[in-house]
Amino acid sequence: MIELHDVHKRFGENCVLQGVNLSIASGTSMVIIGGSGTGKSVLLKSVLGLVRPDSGTITLDGQDVTKGDRDAFLARFGMLFQGGALFDSLRVWENVAFRLVRGPKALPKAQAREIAIEKLRRVGLKPETADLFPAELSGGMQKRVGLARAIAAQPEIIFFDEPTTGLDPIMAGVINDLIREIVTEMGATAMTITHDMSSVRAIADNVAMLHGGVIRWSGPVSDLDATEDPYVQQFIHGRAEGPIAAIR
Amino acid sequence: MIEATLGSLGRPVLQAVAAVGRVALFAAAVLGHILRPPFYLRELGSSLLQIGWYSLPVVGLTAIFTGGALALQIYAGGSRFNAESVVPSIVAIGMTRELGPVLGGLMVAARVASSIAAEIGTMKVTEQIDALVTLSTNPLKYLAVPRVVAATLSMPILVAVGDAIGIMGGWLVGITRLDFNSAAYLKNTVDFLEGWDIGSGLVKGAVFGFIVALMGCYHGMNSARGAQGVGAATKAAVVSASVLILAANYILTEVFFSS
Numbered sequence: 001m002i003e004l005h006d007v008h009k010r011f012g013e014n015c016v017l018q019g020v021n022l023s024i025a026s027g028t029s030m031v032i033i034g035g036s037g038t039g040k041s042v043l044l045k046s047v048l049g050l051v052r053p054d055s056g057t058i059t060l061d062g063q064d065v066t067k068g069d070r071d072a073f074l075a076r077f078g079m080l081f082q083g084g085a086l087f088d089s090l091r092v093w094e095n096v097a098f099r100l101v102r103g104p105k106a107l108p109k110a111q112a113r114e115i116a117i118e119k120l121r122r123v124g125l126k127p128e129t130a131d132l133f134p135a136e137l138s139g140g141m142q143k144r145v146g147l148a149r150a151i152a153a154q155p156e157i158i159f160f161d162e163p164t165t166g167l168d169p170i171m172a173g174v175i176n177d178l179i180r181e182i183v184t185e186m187g188a189t190a191m192t193i194t195h196d197m198s199s200v201r202a203i204a205d206n207v208a209m210l211h212g213g214v215i216r217w218s219g220p221v222s223d224l225d226a227t228e229d230p231y232v233q234q235f236i237h238g239r240a241e242g243p244i245a246a247i248r
Numbered sequence: 249m250i251e252a253t254l255g256s257l258g259r260p261v262l263q264a265v266a267a268v269g270r271v272a273l274f275a276a277a278v279l280g281h282i283l284r285p286p287f288y289l290r291e292l293g294s295s296l297l298q299i300g301w302y303s304l305p306v307v308g309l310t311a312i313f314t315g316g317a318l319a320l321q322i323y324a325g326g327s328r329f330n331a332e333s334v335v336p337s338i339v340a341i342g343m344t345r346e347l348g349p350v351l352g353g354l355m356v357a358a359r360v361a362s363s364i365a366a367e368i369g370t371m372k373v374t375e376q377i378d379a380l381v382t383l384s385t386n387p388l389k390y391l392a393v394p395r396v397v398a399a400t401l402s403m404p405i406l407v408a409v410g411d412a413i414g415i416m417g418g419w420l421v422g423i424t425r426l427d428f429n430s431a432a433y434l435k436n437t438v439d440f441l442e443g444w445d446i447g448s449g450l451v452k453g454a455v456f457g458f459i460v461a462l463m464g465c466y467h468g469m470n471s472a473r474g475a476q477g478v479g480a481a482t483k484a485a486v487v488s489a490s491v492l493i494l495a496a497n498y499i500l501t502e503v504f505f506s507s
Contacts, residue, residue: 050378074384085379087371089294099383102286149383 001026002047002157002189007056009042016042017053018213024206026061026156029183029190031200031221033235034210035244040193041082043210044159047191048077060157071103078150078188082162084142086134092145093130096120099153119148123178140171147175151182158183160192164199176202197236200224209235211244274466278396281389291394299360299395299461300402304409306359307352311410314347315339315417323426335426336433337440339418344445345505348411350497353456356403357489361464364395365485368468369478377469392465396458403457404450411449448504455500456493463489 002024009017016039024030034040045051047058049065058065065073086095096116100107107115117127123144134142143163150158163179164172176199183190183203192203200207201221208218209232217229224236234242318339326332368391371377380387415437422428464485471481 045378048382050381071384074382077382079379079382081375081379083374085375087376087379098385103384 001061002191003057003059004043004047005057005059007043007046007058008054009039009046009051010054015213017046017056020056020210020213020215022208022215022218024189024191026189027187028205029180029192029203030206030208031192031194031204032208032210033193033195033197033200035195035235038210039213040210041161044161044191044193048074048079048159075099075103075153076156077159078153078155078157079159080143080146080150080161080163082165084134084139084146086142086145086149088134090133091130092120092125092132092134092137093117095134095145096130096148096152098149115152116148119152120145122151122182123148124174139166140168140175143167143171143175144178147178147182151186154186155188157189157191158186160190160194160203162194162196163192163203164194164196169198172196172198173202179203195235197238200236211235270470271462271466274469275462277388278392278462278465281386281393282397284389286389288390288394291390292398295394295398296402298363299356299398299457300405303356303359303402303406306355307406307410308413310351310355311343311348311414312417312420314351315343315414315419316421318342318347318414319418319421319426323422332426333436335422335428336418336436339422340415340437340441341445343414343418344411344441344449346449346497346501348414349407349449349452349456350493352407352410352453353403353460353493353497354490356399356406356457357460357463357493358486360399361460361467361485361489362482364461364464365468365471365482366478368392368465369471369481372469372471373473373478387469392461392469395465396461399457399461400454401457403453403460406457407449407453408446411446444504448500451504452497452500455496459492459496460489463492 004020004022007017007020008015020043032040032043042051046053047065049070052066060073060076087098090098093113093116096119097112100112100115101109113130117130120129121127125141125144125148129137129141129145134145137145160179163175167175179190179192180203182188190203192199194200204221206218207221207224209216211231217227217232219227224232227233230243234244319335322335322338323332326334368377371391377387377391380390419430419433419437422433423430467481467485467488471477
């Protein structure tokens with residue numbers, strides 16, 4: 001279980017997180033929604049240790065994430081970045097197998113390549129893709145490669161940062177379905193940040209809305225449409241009028 | 249009035265001291281990782297190729313024209329007091345002690361510090377560095393250490409090649425334009441050139457290589473967001489590497505030859 005308790009983070013005068021409290025049960029898929037600039041990415045990066053909170057605690061299975069063996073902690077995670085974040089200088093299969101060929105449990109190159117090709121196939125890419133460079137792929141293919149890299153080492157927890165941003169609706173649907181299938185099949189805990197409501201409905205077991213630096217609302221995805229919270233209602237229906245200022 | 253003037257000076261001085269401190273800490277972190285596993289040999293090999301091998305043409309061209317121009321200048325200056333015969337020895341000493349390492353270092357700074365800063369800066373703004381962290385890989389160790397080691401190892405070789413080509417440039421001008429006898433020119437070069445003339449230049453080369461890669465990595469990893477941030481990091485890498493090379497050159501020359 002991932003638990004965040006009273007997490008604060010500010011950048012200069014900008015207080016991004018102002019006391020976030022959130023629990024994500026093991027094996028469930030939590031989607032965090034919220035407008036642009038509300039701190040969703042900062043929240044996700046705080047859990048991974050890429051951003052250090054000013055105060056508050058983040059625990060994974062009761063252990064403070066800032067303490068203990070960092071490599072062992074990160075080995076439990078996979079992450080799909082918004083832009084893919086594929087390494088330009090490495091071929092597609094080397095990107096996917098990056099973790100597999102490094103570290104104390106490094107696999108032989110040939111075996112890592114086989115696993116990479118199998119993961120590429122799992123996300124709907126042909127084996128021929130393996131020897132291309134990321135710059136030779138379309139945006140949708142790069143997202144799939146990023147997804148293959150995120151699941152390559154069979155992580156227990158997978159983070160998805162805006163998985164459908166920049167994709168056409170069909171490709172976004174494909175990626176959403178893939179994420180849902182993979183998370184279910186692996187039994188992984190998933191945390192997704194997005195402002196794409198089709199992603200929310202396809203991926204989430206539970207939803208939390210981040211607004212004003214705090215979790216404004218959280219609950220099962222089935223309760224999302226029924227909630228009377230005006231912030232959630234405005235966000236999910238994409239209305240300009242409401243308590244959330246359209247111009248920020 | 250005086251207080252206000254000193255106050256206005258204080259902020260930039262403090263900023264400069266803080267910047268020096270950050271670079272020193274970065275350098276210490278890089279040095280601290282050099283001998284600690286894991287070792288990224290493939291990245292080291294790739295960096296040796298990019299920094300060393302692919303810099304050979306630019307260093308060679310710089311050296312041959314510098315050697316030729318140096319021969320012409322020394323001949324013109326020496327002729328004022330009938331000392332034309334010193335051309336071979338002064339070209340050799342000038343190239344090995346100063347011009348080979350300094351001009352080679354500046355050319356490599358322009359070529360390599362900029363490309364390292366742009367590459368790492370782009371990796372930062374596209375979240376590739378964050379991705380490295382999530383894949384349990386230390387970005388400093390994976391990106392900076394191989395580049396710094398490769399530049400430190402390859403610069404002395406580039407300087408040695410540049411020295412040889414520069415001396416050859418002087419020899420070519422000497423025998424074709426200044427009527428020197430080829431064998432006498434070469435004998436004069438060998439007779440007056442000492443081991444430490446070459447050795448001191450190679451040591452300078454290693455220091456300059458370290459500076460070039462360090463500045464490229466430091467500014468790349470501290471790049472601000474967007475294309476403008478990467479552009480500023482690239483410019484800062486080249487400028488700071490060039491200035492530090494010239495400053496380090498003076499200090500090393502003082503240490504090596506002041507007595």
